[in-house]
Structure formats: structure tokens, C-alpha cells
Amino acid sequence: MPSGLDTPHGAAELAESLLPPLGNRWLHTQAVAARASEASAAVSEGDRDLLVAAAWLHDIGYAPELRDTGFHPLDGARHLESLGAPSRLVRLVAHHSGAVYEAEQRGLSAELDAYEREDSPVLDALIYVDMTTGPAGQFFDFDHRIDEILVRYEPGSEVHNAISKARPYLGAAVERTRSRLADQPT
Numbered sequence: 001m002p003s004g005l006d007t008p009h010g011a012a013e014l015a016e017s018l019l020p021p022l023g024n025r026w027l028h029t030q031a032v033a034a035r036a037s038e039a040s041a042a043v044s045e046g047d048r049d050l051l052v053a054a055a056w057l058h059d060i061g062y063a064p065e066l067r068d069t070g071f072h073p074l075d076g077a078r079h080l081e082s083l084g085a086p087s088r089l090v091r092l093v094a095h096h097s098g099a100v101y102e103a104e105q106r107g108l109s110a111e112l113d114a115y116e117r118e119d120s121p122v123l124d125a126l127i128y129v130d131m132t133t134g135p136a137g138q139f140f141d142f143d144h145r146i147d148e149i150l151v152r153y154e155p156g157s158e159v160h161n162a163i164s165k166a167r168p169y170l171g172a173a174v175e176r177t178r179s180r181l182a183d184q185p186t
Contacts, residue, residue, distance in 0.1 A: 005085040008033070011053035014083075018063035024136045029059050031137030035129040042128070042180040043121045054092040054126050061093075071108050073099035077115055091115045092123060097130045098166030105158040121180060128177035131170050142174045 004010030012033065019026040036055035040048040060066060061076030068075050077094035094115035103112040117123070134140045134148060146167055153159040163170075 005057070005080065005083065006053045006089045007049050008037075008052040008056065011056035011089075015056045015060060018060050018066070022062060025059055025062050027137040028133060028135055029056065031139075032056075032058065032129050032133045035133055035139075036125065039125050039129055039177065039181060041184045042125045042177045047122050050089060050092070051122050051125050054089055054096070054122070055129055057089070057093050058096045058126065058130060069106075069108060069111065071099075071103065071106050071112075073097075074103070074108060074112055088118070091118060092126055095123060096126050098127070098162065098170050101166040101169070102158060102162035105162045121177070124173040124177045124180075127170055127173040131174055142171060146170070 005014060015026075015029055015033075019029055033052055033055040036052045040051055043051050057076065057080065059072060059076065060079060061072030061074065066075050066079045068078065073094050073096055077090045080090045080093055094112060095117040099112060100109070100117065103109045131142055131145050132140055134145060135152070140148065146163060149163050150160055153163070
């Protein structure tokens with residue numbers, strides 16, 4: 001297993017070994033990881049490295065060599081599991097950004113259910129950093145990011161349908177993270 005996949009450094013190394021050929025996906029991943037560092041105050045001190053590691057790894061399932069189901073959260077989680085990554089990291093990648101909604105659209109709910117979803121500040125913060133970062137790493141507010149996804153994917157497509165259904169869930173996670181960040185001492 002690559003060393004310390006649940007650390008920012010180890011996760012960044014793995015992401016860098018898989019994602020740079022994907023252009024904007026790599027730019028997005030780097031920006032999501034940077035935002036996770038900035039937003040880490042929304043989670044407990046002991047979970048901050050895990051949040052940043054999950055941010056680095058959330059989209060590794062897009063790497064062509066990892067493609068199995070074609071559903072990147074599941075493909076990424078399975079790869080991490082095969083490397084012996086900590087279960088919590090695997091589960092965060094599997095469930096990032098409302099994956100359960102897209103799994104339903106793709107007929108992959110049973111496969112995703114193999115990874116228990118944690119409802120926690122860490123998952124909320126991972127959703128927050130992904131759902132406020134555009135496809136080329138630009139900062140977006142939540143509504144702009146959702147609208148951008150809905151424009152990028154055709155109406156009726158699995159992603160379009162899933163994001164439309166997931167919007168309230170994702171928005172609630174973003175708001176909880178904003179609130180946690182606002183509650184931090186300055």
C-alpha cells in the first residue's frame with residue numbers, strides 16, 4: 001500500500017500518479033484539496049488530515065485504469081480498498097457529494113451500500129469543498145456549481161437527474177459546513 005493514504009501527502013501522491021492526464025479533473029482535484037485545507041476548521045482537529053486526504057482522492061475513480069463500473073465514487077473506493085486504505089477514507093470517497101443519488105440512477109445502489117455512509121462534519125465538509133469548486137478549479141458558490149453541473153450534463157442523463165434530486169441534501173451539507181466555519185473563533 002502506498003504510505004499514508006489517509007494523510008494529505010500520501011493521498012496527494014496517489015492522486016498525482018493517476019489524475020494529471022485528465023486535465024481539468026486534475027485542476028479540480030488540486031483546488032478541492034486546497035479548499036479542504038482552508039475549510040478544515042469545520043471538522044475536529046483529529047479529522048483534518050482525513051478531510052484533506054479524502055479531497056485529494058475523491059475523484060480518482062475517473063482514472064481510466066481504475067474504471068470498472070463507470071461510476072467514479074465506487075471505482076475510486078474499490079481501488080482504495082484494494083490498496084488497503086483505511087475504511088473511513090474508502091467510505092468518504094464512496095459517498096462524496098451525494099453519490100447515493102447517482103448510484104440509484106445507475107442501478108448501483110447495492111454495490112455502493114457495501115460502503116456505509118457516515119453522516120458527519122467530515123462528509124459535509126467534503127461535499128462543501130467539492131460543491132464550491134468548478135470543473136477547472138475555479139471557486140463557485142453552491143448554486144453556481146450545481147447549475148454548472150446541470151448545464152454540463154444533458155437533461156435526462158444519470159448525472160443530471162442525480163444532481164437535481166441531490167440538490168437539497170448537498171445544499172444542507174454546504175450550509176452545515178458554512179455554519180461550522182462561521183462558529184470558529186477568529
